[in-house]
Amino acid sequence: MARESQRAKRERAVEICRRMGELYPDAQSALSFSNPFELVICVMLSAQTTDAAVNRVTPELFRRWPDAQSMAGTDPDEVGEVIRTIGFWRAKAQHCVEASQIIVSDFGGEVPRTMEELTKLPGVGRKTANIVLNKAYGVVDGIAVDTHVYRLATRFGLTKAPTPLAAEQDLLKILPHELWGSVNEQWIHFGRDTCTARAPKCAGCPMADICPSAGQPDRYTKQRKTK
Incomplete structure (x- = not known):
């Protein structure tokens, strides 16, 4: 051409x-989620991993830690035991807990609604933030x-x-x-x-x-x- x-x-x-x-x-997204918290965790976990693999671990993950408050108080090793079948599970488990802690301490337990705030969460870059904003809040920022x-x-x-x-x-x-x-x-x-x-x-x-x-x-x- x-x-x-x-x-x-x-x-x-x-x-x-x-x-x-x-x-x-x-x-539609192949990831299974029911609220903004589950969505941000699912998209974070999906990096370098198939959506199907993520969907296999999230039912138990969200059964044990259904919100940021509960996940913020757990040990990353416990999260890691649940998600260890997906790629880079150790780093992702750490990010899940750290992101939850920030959501609780800085945003009152609610997943933030702006690109700037979302990308402050460990493990969340522009790609993840764009998906969360679009699918959770109807905001198209990129x-x-x-x-x-x-x-x-x-x-x-x-x-x-x-x-x-x-x-x-x-x-x-x-x-x-x-x-x-x-x-x-x-x-x-x-x-x-x-x-x-x-x-x-x-x-x-x-x-x-x-x-x-x-x-x-x-x-x-x-x-x-x-x-």
């Missing part, structure tokens, strides 16, 4: 989102860029950023605000179904005619290996 103008890139990005909306009009969104944004030619955090800023510049909230879930579904990490299904892909990486399945992998 020849070098495109910023305007053309914006129009292509909007068209990608339009098609995503048609493919996944009711895209785009949650996880590995799926980052991979797709790179393959779609919408960013050359070296990190998901930097890629978010590129997406925010080219997508209108009203589209930000739907990107994460819709693109995750597309990344799992079609534009997979190792073997993207370019043949028959509904984005193939506007994707500069169509027919070049190793483009993303090669870029990642050079970093």
Whole structure:
């Protein structure tokens, strides 16, 4: 694809989102949660781990510690025993307890409602904060860029950023605000179904005619290996 103008890139990005909306009009999170506290813990635990793996440990986790007050007073080793089947469980157990302590001491036991306050919690970065704000409070303050969104944004030619955090800023510049909230879930579904990490299904892909990486399945992998 020849070098495109910023305007053309914006129009292509909007068209990608339009098609995503048609493919996944009711895209929902695969994580199981029932309140903001459970959501922030679930998203924190999901880093470098599948949602299915998180859903297997959270029923017992929330049975024993259903809120920030109860989790704040426990030993991280006890939390670790419950979540030890997921990746990086020791660090995540520590973050669960420390984040709960801050929620209790600084926010009266309620999960905060701003990006600045959420990212003060251990284990919570912009991606997690964006998801919590969007799903728990209906606040769209950015785009949650996880590995799926980052991979797709790179393959779609919408960013050359070296990190998901930097890629978010590129997406925010080219997508209108009203589209930000739907990107994460819709693109995750597309990344799992079609534009997979190792073997993207370019043949028959509904984005193939506007994707500069169509027919070049190793483009993303090669870029990642050079970093």
